[in-house]
Amino acid sequence: MRRLVLLSLLLSGSAIAQDRPAISVETLKTVTQTLSSDAYEGRAPTTPAEDKTVAYIIDRFRKAGLKPGNKGSWTQDVPMVEITATDVRPFTVQGKGAAGESPITLDYRTDMVVGTYRVTPRIDVKDSELVFVGYGITAPEKGWDDYAGVDVRGKTVVILVNDPDWQTMGRDGPFEGRAMTWYGRWPYKFENAAKHGAAAALIVHQTEPAAYPWAVVQSSWTGPQLELDEPGDHADQSQVIGWLQQPVAERILTAAGRDLATLTKAAQTKGFRAVPLGLTLSGGFNNTIRRQASKNVIGVLPGTSVPEDYVLYSAHWDHLGRCDAVDGDDICNGALDNASGIAGLVALAEAQAKAGPAKRSIAFLAVTAEESGLLGSGYYAQHPVFPLARTVGGVNMDVLNVTGRSKDFVLVGKGKSEIEDMVVPFVKAQGRYIGEEANPERGGYYRSDHFSFAKLGVPMLDGGSGEDKVVGGKAAGKAASDDYVAHRYHKPADEYDPRWDWTGALEDLTVYYQLGRTLADRPGLWPNWYPTAEFRGIRDKSRKNAQ
Numbered sequence: 001m002r003r004l005v006l007l008s009l010l011l012s013g014s015a016i017a018q019d020r021p022a023i024s025v026e027t028l029k030t031v032t033q034t035l036s037s038d039a040y041e042g043r044a045p046t047t048p049a050e051d052k053t054v055a056y057i058i059d060r061f062r063k064a065g066l067k068p069g070n071k072g073s074w075t076q077d078v079p080m081v082e083i084t085a086t087d088v089r090p091f092t093v094q095g096k097g098a099a100g101e102s103p104i105t106l107d108y109r110t111d112m113v114v115g116t117y118r119v120t121p122r123i124d125v126k127d128s129e130l131v132f133v134g135y136g137i138t139a140p141e142k143g144w145d146d147y148a149g150v151d152v153r154g155k156t157v158v159i160l161v162n163d164p165d166w167q168t169m170g171r172d173g174p175f176e177g178r179a180m181t182w183y184g185r186w187p188y189k190f191e192n193a194a195k196h197g198a199a200a201a202l203i204v205h206q207t208e209p210a211a212y213p214w215a216v217v218q219s220s221w222t223g224p225q226l227e228l229d230e231p232g233d234h235a236d237q238s239q240v241i242g243w244l245q246q247p248v249a250e251r252i253l254t255a256a257g258r259d260l261a262t263l264t265k266a267a268q269t270k271g272f273r274a275v276p277l278g279l280t281l282s283g284g285f286n287n288t289i290r291r292q293a294s295k296n297v298i299g300v301l302p303g304t305s306v307p308e309d310y311v312l313y314s315a316h317w318d319h320l321g322r323c324d325a326v327d328g329d330d331i332c333n334g335a336l337d338n339a340s341g342i343a344g345l346v347a348l349a350e351a352q353a354k355a356g357p358a359k360r361s362i363a364f365l366a367v368t369a370e371e372s373g374l375l376g377s378g379y380y381a382q383h384p385v386f387p388l389a390r391t392v393g394g395v396n397m398d399v400l401n402v403t404g405r406s407k408d409f410v411l412v413g414k415g416k417s418e419i420e421d422m423v424v425p426f427v428k429a430q431g432r433y434i435g436e437e438a439n440p441e442r443g444g445y446y447r448s449d450h451f452s453f454a455k456l457g458v459p460m461l462d463g464g465s466g467e468d469k470v471v472g473g474k475a476a477g478k479a480a481s482d483d484y485v486a487h488r489y490h491k492p493a494d495e496y497d498p499r500w501d502w503t504g505a506l507e508d509l510t511v512y513y514q515l516g517r518t519l520a521d522r523p524g525l526w527p528n529w530y531p532t533a534e535f536r537g538i539r540d541k542s543r544k545n546a547q
């Protein structure tokens with residue numbers, strides 16, 4: 001084997017990592033099956049299942065040959081606060097004054113879900129005026145402001161999901177056409193509503209632009225909600241954040257003498273002005289508050305000549321824990337999401353350790369609370385164990401491909417960084433091609449942990465098998481991905497299946513291995529963001545300060 005490798009090195013005249021990495025399918029299967037078994041209760045952070053999960057990952061990291069990554073410790077504490085809304089009485093929407101028709105009652109879970117970022121035992125909104133603010137976007141660089149000319153302080157804003165041009169077929173448009181931008185993501189919308197002083201912010205759920213059905217909103221937004229435990233108890237946030245079922249939003253707008261389709265159309269046009277609805281919202285709930293630290297797990301393979309530079313692999317270990325029961329099963333096991341990603345992390349750790357230390361250090365980060373809004377990675381990025389300016393770049397893994405080989409390798413949020421160029425030869429060497437994202441409107445790049453690092457300048461790859469399957473082509477790939485989103489994503493049915501085909505995951509992991517190895521063995525190589533990418537300025541500044 002060794003001789004073959006040397007030969008291929010000589011033939012290609014290139015020293016880029018050609019070694020066939022020792023990525024173990026057995027590891028992929030065992031780790032995924034173990035972490036997604038009912039014994040791990042769906043891996044909710046700060047529950048007893050966390051201790052079990054963290055212990056298992058540490059054990060696998062140690063056996064793989066890694067060293068503890070955080071000054072002799074395998075973990076980094078992530079201070080969290082858990083808020084559980086209780087006694088949520090139905091909210092009411094009412095016409096102002098005597099003209100108002102009989103109030104519309106919004107039942108919790110079926111009509112709407114509500115919660116809060118505020119760490120406070122009681123939330124009440126009373127007679128808060130409703131204002132439709134379109135997509136709820138303030139983007140001065142695009143000359144777009146859905147809050148222009150309207151004062152929403154103390155009011156309730158009703159917001160559309162995604163961004164204004166998501167129905168465009170191509171990538172042209174003020175918000176990258178069909179691709180979702182950060183402005184289309186719900187965390188942004190709530191953040192911007194709070195900035196404008198809204199007392200409540202409600203997003204209208206629509207399955208296609210949200211990319212998931214109401215059942216996902218219902219299971220993800222009810223029960224304990226986690227956030228980082230920060231000074232100030234998030235008092236700068238809106239009192240209420242939540243989602244409305246589309247038919248309910250339609251009823252509310254009808255009561256206001258408006259209609260959702262017409263307002264949506266208006267909101268997609270530059271110069272749109274927010275529309276006061278002449279209705280008010282009232283309602284409240286109690287909060288049970290629990291403070292507790294969760295943990296990121298960090299292992300490292302120290303470098304030989306430039307150990308102070310780090311290449312990063314990351315994946316989130318958490319999932320939803322106990323969730324809404326389906327057929328009597330109330331454990332959201334999260335086998336694909338993201339026991340499989342942790343399995344990939346362990347398999348890469350084994351393979352990299354087996355290949356021996358590289359010149360730079362390679363870090364393996366299993367982060368907590370991704371499902372609660374990228375909290376573990378966000379905390380790490382704010383309190384980095386390894387300086388971000390010395391973190392070369394890396395790969396995040398969230399859901400591996402278990403449906404067999406794909407002809408395409410898709411770069412999610414393509415067009416951002418030179419890391420993308422680096423993976424092209426590895427992908428081509430497998431006889432595969434770089435494919436287009438099937439659903440750019442889902443805003444994949446902003447929906448997992450690499451975004452936490454990207455936001456602070458570290459170029460991270462989010463890429464992997466596309467839907468063009470070796471067996472069955474695009475139709476088979478689309479059917480598999482639609483089936484996952486409709487039936488298993490964030491549901492108890494995301495369970496381990498021994499019939500899964502890991503050959504596609506192996507190819508993707510080989511690309512991740514080769515990318516990591518190349519970055520780690522080439523001191524002085526600092527791939528950057530393209531000049532047009534939103535994170536380029538931050539990186540240039542952070543690298544400059546580090547030198």
Ligand SMILES: [Zn+2]
Pocket residue numbers: 316337338370398399448
């Ligand atoms: Zn995930």
